[in-house]
Amino acid sequence: MRVEELDTPVLTIDLDALEENLDRYQHYFNQHGIGLRPHIKTHKTLAVARMQMDRGAIGLTCQKIGEAEVLVSGGLAVDILIPYNIIGKQKLERLCALARQTTITVAADSAYTVNGLSEAASAEGVTLGVVVEIETGQERTGTITPEQTLALAQLIDRSPGLEFRGIMGFPTPPETRPLIQETLALLDRHGLPHPMVSGGSTKYALQAHLIPELTEYRIGEYPVGGYGHLLAGRHTLEQCALRVIATVVSRPTEGRAILDAGSKTMSASTLETERGTSIGYIVEYPDAHFYGFSEEHGHVDVSACARKPEIGERVQVLPVHPCPCVNEHNEIVAVRQGRVEAIWPVYARGKIR
Template identity: 35%
Template structure:
């Protein structure tokens, strides 16, 4: 199932090298788009996973409504391909709000807020630049990171936005079900509880005369159960585009839906029961698997019984004591990372494997954009 990806190992590529199979990417995108169409949902993928103009173009070509981003820098770059962006992150400081207001001159731009201070900051910047910024009020539905927990609190902030003269526009409600990490067939009750919360908020908005056009939610673990939150209009999964060992071990995808691997070279076999590859934290990240933390720092495709037990900056130490065979010195192996979002951000470029099996080096356009 990984024949195309593994064939790249035989090219003269420097390692460690992140390789992405465009056919698997396309398959993942089309599967979600078909599901969304069946349930009358729009797809607004979170580009923090891929940070790539090429992949953004693929998502839009398949039918995505627009894109979500975390930081303004990502929005500025991806606006080259997409004219409908959601910044799913609080904007408070003047510098960030100023850049948002300037970008809103060129594209349809929405921002999530959970405070009156955030609304004021965006409104002041938009007024200064003569632009309009769409607002989604962030409701906390259980992840407890950002957002207003009560329906009344959401309505109060929505009224605050509506009563601001010009510059900003209330478009709807934002939520993130990040606390739901149970297997898909065990998510129904939790998702239906979120639906009840949101329906209560929407009813209160209606009673207050507040119009809500967008209810934006979703995550990769809940992506294909999104219809259970009946009031949402769009979903924002990110990891689904590539998948990783987190989504595999969580039961949210099969291993043959993983479209990205890190090709690494065995650089040492000197220590008994172990081999060392040239992919460490600077290639794979130091994230443990959040479903099975002791499963190692990724999955070696050719040696599934092996375990990546320790990473330093440039070294990946693989315990092969339970493996019936061992890699030879100089051999290349393919590793599925635990957390692909962090892994992507560690690489300047990736090798993009096209439909004909040819590899093209493409940039990670938004790499390192933390502002």
Template identity: 35%
Template sequence: MADHQKTDRGPNERFIGVKGGRLKLNTPALLLDLDALERNIAAMAAHARKAGINLRPHSKGAKSIEIARRQVAAGAIGICCATLGEAEALASGGIENILITSPVVTPPMIDRLMTLNLASSGLMVVADNPANVDALAAASASAGRRLALVVEFDVGQGRTGTVSVEAAAALVHRIKDSAHLRYAGVQAYYGHLQHIPTHAERKAAATVQMIRVRELLDHLKAEGLVPDIVTGGGTGTFDIDPDGGVYTEVQPGSYPFMDREYLEIAMTSGGSSPFAAALLVQTSVVSANREGLAIVNAGYKSFATEGGPPVVVSPKLAGASYRLMGDEHGGVGYDPQSSKLKIGDTVEFLTPHCDPTINLYDRYHCVRGDTLVDIWPVDARGR
């Protein structure tokens, strides 16, 4: 059991260790199936070892010190964070070798980054702009400790990143020319490819981008700028990324949990997945006055729904569907000839998109079977 005795565990703490406590929870509650979580973490770690590639899982979804600890214990070389705030939260729990995967550019945030760099071993941050590199160099000079930078290379996402081989190489030279910065490597992350439904199409799209990464690496090698790390990839391309021969490490994020978006795609060439759903949202029926329709206490504030509606997983209901009915309410439609929901009944859902759904909650309610065994904070929620 994790050491969270000093953390406010909320109103469900009294159900920890109580047989059947899972069905007694105050709702809505974010559930984490520890058996599935542990299998998922072990499966990805074993895959990375077999593929001969380093694993630096992304914590933009988990936002959890405890989950990061478990990933590192399973063999991860470090952790990725999308934001400075996430990195601060995880570093406060002793997590080291953190890579911040988005640029840190404003003066107050750069000040915080310098403080974190003094306190956190192995910290790295991406950069994609010469002015930002200059600002980080000046701040590092004042702080008295070199900062490790990873140059981001855009591989089709059209978000952050240098947009050409030449621009990326020029930025590497700029970093190398500074006495106050360390050139650590290259990031090439194709998040927009992770949910392509068929494995063959996803592999083809990823291969195109890995060819571009190879062009960059060949250019850097010719200029004597071989990167120590090349990082990228994700859960949807977990078995594709190592085959390209360009990445030294991968940064999948959703695999500990899985969600509807990932469980609906062909994760492997055979269609099967080594990862199972570990994250659920438990709700309660608060009204059941209409035949074939029950109202649960979870709406816009309980699910991130840009990926579509959540899926009813328990109880088993014929023809089950969910629709949003306000901030606090959702409607569960079902075939009334097969079953009937009544007020107080528990309904559990598979999340449509795990990352932003987790950010809606303060706590994970960790279960094994029907028993609540622990409650973990979502340490970096809102950060």
């Protein structure tokens, strides 16, 4: 089947671009001796996860236990990092069940989380690896000072059922190196080995070598790019593998085109650009501005386009944030040179627990 025969809106991935991205980043991390541990939150598919492992990834990253369960039940019982505070009876039981099947490491930034993990692991007779999440600029989770990190590492180290494995941060631009160094030095002074020092984010991935302390790195969007990566020059247009194909369903005015792709197709994520808020980049109409949406309509200003799209015409759109966009879809259509090669179920879609 040709891609032109697919009904719209439809989420597609270009296999040539995908493979080139996977190779390029794997090569970079191999070259610098840093383990690549891809984050499956972006693609949520078994197919891409397998391609990542086949290319030399040291393991995978899952943000939720449900994602890890999808991997394991799909035959990918690899070394898994869940960089998240796992809290609550039901989740701890599921986590321990996973730990019986494969190597599991989780993150913690509080004694509350650590105590819960230890209690569950002891009761279930499993060992859970734990890293301390440190705050590196996201202003989200994470310990604030190296002293807090040390205290938590010591608690993990003496807690039954747990094994202290090191630290992780998100994101880890080069300027976070001093904090990482200071933290590791403090752990060293207190005799706490830290085999895992995990950095993350596609944005700073190709600068990971500037923090030689990193043993591994988590990245999600590198296989597919997206409008933000295109704007920042991290991915060329050709390297932006993930595209929504949409149809122009209305042209009410000279300047306005309406697509059959709104927030339930693109996700409600937006990106601030020089032209204002954007929902996506329209490949065939670089002068168009995809400025708004309702649930099933995409609102595009085409007044700056010399040639304007017509009703019934199809366009390719790069999402501004691939991860939630993929999560809106039940499948991704894998395309090579215009031919449909596979349809990949988004198995981990909606795995929020």
